Amino acid sequence: MSIVYSALPYLLNIAIVVISAVISFSFLRKDGKWCRERAEKAFKFFTTQSNVLCAVAALCMCFFAGAQWAFILKYIGTVAVTVTMLTVIFFLGPSMGGYQKLYVGTELWLHLINPLLALISFCTFERRSMSVGVAALGLLPVILYGILYLYNVIYAPEDKRWDDFYGFNKNGKWPIAFALMVIGTAIICVGLYFVSNIGDSVGADCESVGTVLSDSPCESQRTVPTDSQSAPTESTMELYKGILQHYRSGEEMFSDEGEGYDYSQATAPGYALYDIDGDGVDELFITPRMNDEGHTYVVYYVKNGEVIRGRALNGYLPDSGYWTYYFDYFIDAYEFDRDEGFVHKWEFDYPWVDGIEANTLIHEGGEPQEITDEEVEALLNEHQTEPQGIEWKKF
Structure with a gap:
């Protein structure tokens, strides 16, 4: 579709x-x-x-x-x-x-x-x-x-x-x-x-249409979310719309499988608003291939009124709430924290990596440890591209 x-x-x-x-x-x-x-x-x-x-x-x-x-x-x-x-x-x-x-x-x-x-x-x-x-x-x-x-x-x-x-x-x-x-x-x-x-202008009734990164976003009463996908606040949307414009103009590049390219080269560019930590402030997801299985997306979040570029990701683990970026032979897992951003939790390496002879898990700050196939299956239980609540919209 x-x-x-x-x-x-x-x-x-x-x-x-x-x-x-x-x-x-x-x-x-x-x-x-x-x-x-x-x-x-x-x-x-x-x-x-x-x-x-x-x-x-x-x-x-x-x-x-x-x-x-x-x-x-x-x-x-x-x-x-x-x-x-x-x-x-x-x-x-x-x-x-x-x-x-x-x-x-x-x-x-x-x-x-x-x-x-x-x-x-x-x-x-x-x-x-x-x-x-x-x-x-x-x-x-x-x-x-x-x-x-x-x-x-x-x-x-x-x-x-x-x-x-x-x-x-x-x-x-x-x-x-x-x-x-x-x-x-x-x-x-x-x-x-x-x-x-x-x-x-989704959820931004007082938005100044056509502006890029507003210097003085309008004040709004923050809505307490009823689920993990809350409506964006007006001031947050004011900040994010500038990011969308930067992608359209080519100032920002899409990330996908280790490659970067501009808006004109993206097959199905899209964005989504999703509240990762349930604090009432939506994060912005940008992808060059919305709805494609395993597509890569970049996450932006707001900290102290400024938009911060987070990480390129392409996976999610619902059991732990960790976000992942995986390539042919490794998987990195991250936990989102608004103050620290995406904090690295562990790295998993497959045995076909040079110098690695078994499934290897390395917790942040820890030593490498070999794990069985069953433990790998448990570690990656229900691994998916993104949470089911995310709804992508075309640029």
Whole structure:
């Protein structure tokens, strides 16, 4: 299931690219021949331009999903095609006497299907914390096209003017039409802004959306947990969201089986909030392969109001509550302490390690001791990747 889930954003973006490419190519030809006039006419429309922009952004997301610039470009493209879709629904359809001509052939794909694919991929799989400044960039396509349209319909030399095919200058009311389009686009930007930031506001009602490591997190009353997986406090979430942003931007690297790589290389990046010691403050878990058996995750915890990077781990022992990191020939066990972090408790070495001829257990500060296979089985009883209460969420 995790493989399918992680593949969906790529499939949606590829679909956007293919649909836009096929239709754009069709605009270059007429009656089996290259036709410049048809191409020039087609690419005058905001519909065509917005879909091409979104397709370029979708292609970038396929290769640079972790890059902030690719995310911003995809956001702008999504806003643009959403403007196209809603303009057809609320303006062009009613003003043209119906939707029959607007939802047939290529028009159906450009006016409805592509915009819906873009919204689904962005809102479901690609959303991440954005600032108000980034959200405002969504206005650019409409403002720039509005200036282009205004010039070519009203101010260009008469022999080069465009027909007012959108009807925005009907009865000379282009200022009203322009203002309404910008206002409508701003509403779309606000909607996507809140949707995009909602993933980072779990349990943080007073969170300042779009900030990275807040200097003055809002004060909150700490909730006493009823089980081991409590809701994060607001101030804790303020600190953790900066860590998530560092992974997205590539400032922090994922750890997995002794290797390190950035967000764009992670197959299914995810995070989880889990209260290890039941004190009401959640720890943050980061993994490049959520839900995969044996995946490695890094744990962050809060100490004196600061986020501390703990350890890379890939196992848990429910009997003792120890966390483990294991490789091909050894297992290290740790106990979590908020003041000390992950305290090393013991190391177990398999007999195929150079110089070791039997199962060997070394308690911290103790001497190596040989243990039987039965003792190994008891030591690692019900060893699992993580506690069952952990619920991973996509970045």
